[in-house]
Amino acid sequence: MKKLLTITILVLLLAAILGACSQQAQPTQAPAQEEKSEESAPAADLEGVPEIFTSGKQIKVAVIRNLPSDDHTKQFLDGARTEGESFGFKVDTFIADNDDAKFQELVAQAIAKGYDGLIISHGKKDYSYDMLKPAVDKGIKVVTFDTVIEKDGKGLPEITRTFQDDFALARLSLGVINEIADPARIIKLWWGPGVPPLDRRETVYKPLEEEGHLITLETIGPTNFQDVQGDIAAKVGAVLPKYPEGEIDAIWGSWDEMAKGAYTALKDAGRTDIKLVSIDISNQDINLMREPGSVWIATAAVDPKLIGIVDMRLLAKKFAGEETPDEYDLEAKLIRQSDLKPDTTMQTLNEVIPGWGDTTAFNEPWMDKLRAHYGK
Numbered sequence: 001m002k003k004l005l006t007i008t009i010l011v012l013l014l015a016a017i018l019g020a021c022s023q024q025a026q027p028t029q030a031p032a033q034e035e036k037s038e039e040s041a042p043a044a045d046l047e048g049v050p051e052i053f054t055s056g057k058q059i060k061v062a063v064i065r066n067l068p069s070d071d072h073t074k075q076f077l078d079g080a081r082t083e084g085e086s087f088g089f090k091v092d093t094f095i096a097d098n099d100d101a102k103f104q105e106l107v108a109q110a111i112a113k114g115y116d117g118l119i120i121s122h123g124k125k126d127y128s129y130d131m132l133k134p135a136v137d138k139g140i141k142v143v144t145f146d147t148v149i150e151k152d153g154k155g156l157p158e159i160t161r162t163f164q165d166d167f168a169l170a171r172l173s174l175g176v177i178n179e180i181a182d183p184a185r186i187i188k189l190w191w192g193p194g195v196p197p198l199d200r201r202e203t204v205y206k207p208l209e210e211e212g213h214l215i216t217l218e219t220i221g222p223t224n225f226q227d228v229q230g231d232i233a234a235k236v237g238a239v240l241p242k243y244p245e246g247e248i249d250a251i252w253g254s255w256d257e258m259a260k261g262a263y264t265a266l267k268d269a270g271r272t273d274i275k276l277v278s279i280d281i282s283n284q285d286i287n288l289m290r291e292p293g294s295v296w297i298a299t300a301a302v303d304p305k306l307i308g309i310v311d312m313r314l315l316a317k318k319f320a321g322e323e324t325p326d327e328y329d330l331e332a333k334l335i336r337q338s339d340l341k342p343d344t345t346m347q348t349l350n351e352v353i354p355g356w357g358d359t360t361a362f363n364e365p366w367m368d369k370l371r372a373h374y375g376k
Contacts, residue, residue, distance in 0.1 A: 050320035071282035079308025123147035170204035172300035232261025253278035
């Protein structure tokens with residue numbers, strides 16, 4: 001009897017021990033099941049999409065812009081962000097307010113934080129190579145906008161560099177000024193040298209000046225990048241009294257943020273004798289061009305949102321291991337005051353400017369599948 005009782009107790013103890021072991025083992029099963037789930041085949045609607053986008057890995061992109069937070073910047077960032085999110089990427093945006101030290105620090109932080117890709121806007125030639133070389137060495141994919149990357153005659157071929165067609169922007173806008181007068185006496189709103197897009201525009205301006213088509217009365221640029229419009233308005237307002245009516249044909253704004261300041265100065269001074277022509281466009285520009293009696297008669301531009309979209313497509317192709325060009329220029333358009341309707345906005349500009357805001361450049365069928373999958 002005592003022997004039977006002993007056996008019964010041993011059996012019960014063994015059962016308890018096995019049960020406890022079973023309970024402890026259960027949690028270790030879950031990661032194996034999760035891992036199996038991650039390795040499962042991609043959804044049917046993503047068939048044919050490059051594997052990097054179907055592996056379950058969250059792709060992280062930083063978009064870093066070295067300009068003030070103006071309307072053009074906001075549209076550029078919005079284009080990059082919305083296109084990236086339509087591919088399932090996590091997109092973070094940063095603005096350096098034309099502070100080169102802050103800009104380089106933001107880029108260095110993004111490299112250190114392990115972003116998979118970078119879109120870099122308006123890096124300057126004297127530091128961009130050294131700033132971006134660590135990203136390339138780390139295997140981070142990079143696309144730049146309005147950035148010159150060169151040191152000792154060397155570039156970084158792994159990086160695709162995009163630009164607006166700055167030469168066309170300058171030709172189109174300055175052509176309107178020479179419709180007003182040839183030679184034309186102008187106030188030139190310019191910032192540089194050292195700003196890649198404006199330097200490119202200058203290569204068109206200088207020959208026209210040397211050939212006598214343009215007579216530069218004043219060259220004015222910003223020093224307060226926290227309030228470019230106010231800064232330029234004050235500076236233009238200060239020089240206008242030097243030139244009686246009929247002595248200035250036009251003001252040329254090589255960047256629309258400066259042109260807005262000039263418009264304010266002209267309006268405040270009642271100088272309807274001076275026309276304004278610019279480069280770049282925003283909803284604010286459109287509204288000012290449409291004002292009764294507005295002297296802002298034309299601007300040459302590329303859709304800033306489209307720039308962000310194209311840059312993100314190029315970055316996605318780099319993630320996919322597909323070929324991308326070394327450089328790409330986005331097509332420029334001329335928008336005249338007479339083209340605008342009372343209800344025209346940046347969103348409806350394509351109704352009056354053929355081809356505005358639309359391009360199939362670098363779009364791939366697999367990108368359409370990602371957009372459909374993520375519901376964008």
